[in-house]
Amino acid sequence: MPRRRRIMMISTHGYVSANPEFGKPDTGGQVVYVLELSRSLARLGYSVDILTRRFEGQPRTEEVDQRVRILRFPCGGVEFIPKERLCDSIPEWVENALSYLQPKRMRYAFINSHYWDAGLAGQSMAYQLGVPHVHTPHSIGSWKRDNMDGDHQELERQYNFKKRIREEKCIYDECDAIIATTPPQRHILANGAYDVDPAKTFVVPPGYDDTRFFPVSKGQKTVLRGELGFADRIVLAIGRMARNKGYDLLIQAMPVVFKRLDDVKLLLAPGSQDPDDNERRQIQELKDLAEKLGIADRVIFRNYITDEELPDFYRIADVFALSSRYEPFGMTAVEAMACGTPTVMTTQGGLSEQIRWGVEGIYADPFDPECFGHAIYSVLHTPRLAQEISKYGPRKARADFTWIGIAQKILRLMQDVLEQKPQTDATEESS
Secondary structure (H helix, E strand, O other): OOOOOEEEEEOOOOOOOOOOOOOOOOOOHHHHHHHHHHHHHHHOOOEEEEEEEEOOOOOOEEEEEOOEEEEEEEOOOOOOOOOOOHHHHHHHHHHHHHHHHHHHOOOOOOEEEEHHHHHHHHHHHHHHHOOOEEEEOOOOHHHHHHOOOOOHHHHHHHHOHHHHHHHHHHHHHHOOEEEEOOHHHHHHHHOOOOOOOHHHEEEOOOOEOOOOOOOOOHHHHHHHHHHHOOOOEEEEEEEOOOHHHOHHHHHHHHHHHHOOOOOEEEEEEEOOOOOOHHHHHHHHHHHHHHHHOOOHHHEEEOOOOOOOOHHHHHHHOOEEEEOOOOEOOOHHHHHHHHOOOOEEEEOOEOHHHHOOEOOOEEEEOOOOHHHHHHHHHHHHHOHHHHHHHHHHHHHHHHHHOEHHHHHHHHHHHHHHHHHOOOOOOOOOOOO
16 A cells, blocks of 8 residues: 555544444444444554544544544535435535635545445545545445335335436446455446446455454353343344334344243344434334334334444344345354344345355245245254354454455455556645
């Protein structure tokens, strides 16, 4: 890498902060990705600026870690803007960011943007600053559109697919490299609506923090279960409250399990610490569904699990279920695997293609609730299968998905990109 040892991360939507409240609108796995990748790049000797949107009275700057900071710039007013509509305010955001960076002669080795709203910002910043731009889509508009059920007009109104796909095409054509999180993502980019040159797309999966997510002994699990107040065996699902997460599909799958096993309960932890009306409405719909199916007494709702508590909840679970209607990767599944918890994951995403079925995890189609339920039951009913997955799941996670390894892969990728894109010499940036 060149003398410029500062990297720009751009993630414009959601509540990006050093200690984010996961479950807030548009605040989930992508925020984890950006923060942890930035910290790992810093451990490898780089300084990282995470650029995001400023709203709701947030501070202009925030220290995350040594050599990692957040820089916030306003656009579109002071209220939260959903990620599907933030694109309209990105030109204003770029103007405000450049007015801060250019007088300070800030110099960056490269820009890494995340999701299509930040991709628009990243490409514009790359033009203005003369810096290479690598884009990480996280999810892809055409794939998300094609894998969602519901009224097409309503989906278009909510998700702005036409504009998103059109803008994604421009970003993919113009950026210097694209980081796909799974091989299927790379295939989607190369075909259909995008027709991206495969030579500029590289597969680098997300990572997890191996200092926090790791297995513990059976004795420690027993103690944790007592401390957290659980006596029955637990099937756990966790994440932000969104329809694509498929919590309703999981609830429909559970009667298959409950009819055969009396000592199992489903623990659902969707949502945030301060749920809005939409979240509360969706959670009530899930409760109503459980009531309708006659399993309400065996479904435990917990609206929010803090980031500090999360590893222990993974550890006390007997099965972790990822039942998403679509899932670009599935960070929670990797974290659960790393904690030694047998994981049943959706086939509607790329992670399942990287897992050996019956060895490192189980996968099934959540659109077939009976099939998904039988997959969960097979783990709970077959101790040898559960032991096998508990043994090899953490090995897979450590081998392929640690953040420091992911950071090294991205630096090697950018070394190749930079060698093909000469940059003008400049002095080291000011802080």
